[in-house]
Amino acid sequence: MFQRRLFTCCRLLLLTLLLTIPAPAIAEAEISEKQQQDTYQHLETFAAILSILQEHYVEEIDTKEVIEGAIDGLLLSLDPHSSYLKPEHYREFQEETSGAFTGIGIEITLKDGVITVIAPIEDTPAAKAGIKANDKIIKINGDFTKGKSPFDAVKLLRGPKGSEVTISIFREGWQELKDFTLSRDTIPLQSVRSFAIKPGLGYLRISNFQRNTTKEVREHLAELRKAEPLRGLILDLRNNPGGLLDQAVNVADLFLAEGLIVYTRGRNKELDLTYEAHRDERTESFYPLVVLVNEGSASASEIVAGAVQDHKRGVIVGSKTFGKGSVQTIVPLADGAGLRMTTARYYTPSGRSIQATGILPDIAIELANGSTDETGESSAPAVREEDLENHFFNQSDKPTEDTPEFSDEMRSRVENDNQLREAYNILKSLILYASFNRQQTRE
Known part of the structure; x- marks a missing residue:
C-alpha cells in the first residue's frame, strides 16, 4: 500500500x-x-x-x-x-539573462570537484583584476569552497555594490594560492560591442548570449555598415561562457544561408531538436569572417563557432575552447525554486560532440604575455632603408601617403592582443583572396 x-x-x-x-x-x-x-x-x-x-x-x-x-x-x-x-538562486538566474546584478563578474562551474572559472565577464572587477579562465577558486573570504555548489559560491561572491570580497585563486603553473580582493560592482548585461577597424572592416564582440543578443548583433552590424558595405568581420567569442541556446542559433543563422546549425540528442526522443539555417532579408552578406575563440569560449559560443567551422563559413582562430557540449533545461517549481538539469547533448552540423574536447581552431594562436618573440626576448625594432645613413630619398612626384592601418580603438587593442592582431592579418588575407577570385572570374 x-x-x-x-x-x-x-x-x-x-x-x-x-x-x-x-x-x-x-x-x-x-x-x-x-x-x-x-x-x-x-x-x-x-x-x-x-x-x-x-x-x-x-x-x-x-x-x-x-x-x-x-x-x-x-x-x-x-x-x-x-x-x-x-x-533566491532562481531569481538570480533570471536576472543574469534579462537584467543586471551586483558582483565581481565571473562565470563559474564545478570541475573535478573544484569551483572553476569558465570566463571573466569583460570590463568587470574580475576581468580588471586579471582573473582568467580555468582559475580555481579555493577560498572565498577565507572559507574553503570544497563541497560547495556553483550556486553556493555565487551567493558568496555577490553582495552590495562597493563591498569587498576576497577570493583565493590557484592557477596552473603557480606554486601557491594568490588572494584577490575585489570590490563588487553592478555587472551590466550588455552582451554586444563593436567598432570599425577601418572603413569596410568590422570588429564585433559577443560577451554572452542573453535574450536580446541577436537583436543587438543586428543593430551593431547595421551601424558598422553605415559608412560603407562590410568587406570583412572579426567575430570575437573569447571568454564568452555561453547563455541561451536560441540566441546562439539565431546569431549563427545571421551568417549562414542554409544547412544545419546544431542538433540535440537526449534520452527523451520527443525533446530532440534540430536547428536549420535559412536565408532571408536579415541574413548577412557573405563577406570574409574570422571567429576568435579561447579556453573561456563555452556552450552557446561553441555552437556558433562549430557551425561556422563545419560550413567553412569562416576561419576559427585562437585556442581550444572549453568543451561544454550539453544542454540544460530549467524547470520552474511551485515554490519559486527551479530545477536545472542536463537533458541533452548537442552536436555540430558534421555530427561532432564537443563535450570535454572543445572546438579546435583552424589556426591555433595562444595569447602571448606581452610583445615578445618565440625565444622570450623582446623583439628588436625593425630597420628599414629610411633608417640607413645617406639613404636615397624618394624622387617620385607622387609620394606614398602614410595612411593609418587601424582606427584609434583598434590600434590600442592590437598592441596588447596578439590573437586579435593575427585575426586581423588573416582577415586581410581572406579579403585579398576573395578579391583575386572575383578578378579571375571576370577575366
Whole structure:
C-alpha cells in the first residue's frame, strides 16, 4: 500500500512539473517495474534515516535544509551542470539573462570537484583584476569552497555594490594560492560591442548570449555598415561562457544561408531538436569572417563557432575552447525554486560532440604575455632603408601617403592582443583572396 501511494504521489508531482514547464514539455519517461521497486526501497531508506535524525541527532535539525542538501547531492552526483535552484538562486538566474546584478563578474562551474572559472565577464572587477579562465577558486573570504555548489559560491561572491570580497585563486603553473580582493560592482548585461577597424572592416564582440543578443548583433552590424558595405568581420567569442541556446542559433543563422546549425540528442526522443539555417532579408552578406575563440569560449559560443567551422563559413582562430557540449533545461517549481538539469547533448552540423574536447581552431594562436618573440626576448625594432645613413630619398612626384592601418580603438587593442592582431592579418588575407577570385572570374 505504501509503495502504491508513493508511486501515485510521484506521478502527481511529475504532472505538476509538466504543467509548469514551457513548451516543449518534458514527457514522462517509461519506468520499468524493477526500477519502481528499487526507487521505493531507496526512498524508504531515506525516509527512515530522516526520521532517525529528527529523533536522535545531537541537535534539532532543519528538515527543509536537510532535504535541500540531499537534493543538491543527488544532482551533483549526476554532472556539474545540474543543480537545484532555491527561490533566491532562481531569481538570480533570471536576472543574469534579462537584467543586471551586483558582483565581481565571473562565470563559474564545478570541475573535478573544484569551483572553476569558465570566463571573466569583460570590463568587470574580475576581468580588471586579471582573473582568467580555468582559475580555481579555493577560498572565498577565507572559507574553503570544497563541497560547495556553483550556486553556493555565487551567493558568496555577490553582495552590495562597493563591498569587498576576497577570493583565493590557484592557477596552473603557480606554486601557491594568490588572494584577490575585489570590490563588487553592478555587472551590466550588455552582451554586444563593436567598432570599425577601418572603413569596410568590422570588429564585433559577443560577451554572452542573453535574450536580446541577436537583436543587438543586428543593430551593431547595421551601424558598422553605415559608412560603407562590410568587406570583412572579426567575430570575437573569447571568454564568452555561453547563455541561451536560441540566441546562439539565431546569431549563427545571421551568417549562414542554409544547412544545419546544431542538433540535440537526449534520452527523451520527443525533446530532440534540430536547428536549420535559412536565408532571408536579415541574413548577412557573405563577406570574409574570422571567429576568435579561447579556453573561456563555452556552450552557446561553441555552437556558433562549430557551425561556422563545419560550413567553412569562416576561419576559427585562437585556442581550444572549453568543451561544454550539453544542454540544460530549467524547470520552474511551485515554490519559486527551479530545477536545472542536463537533458541533452548537442552536436555540430558534421555530427561532432564537443563535450570535454572543445572546438579546435583552424589556426591555433595562444595569447602571448606581452610583445615578445618565440625565444622570450623582446623583439628588436625593425630597420628599414629610411633608417640607413645617406639613404636615397624618394624622387617620385607622387609620394606614398602614410595612411593609418587601424582606427584609434583598434590600434590600442592590437598592441596588447596578439590573437586579435593575427585575426586581423588573416582577415586581410581572406579579403585579398576573395578579391583575386572575383578578378579571375571576370577575366
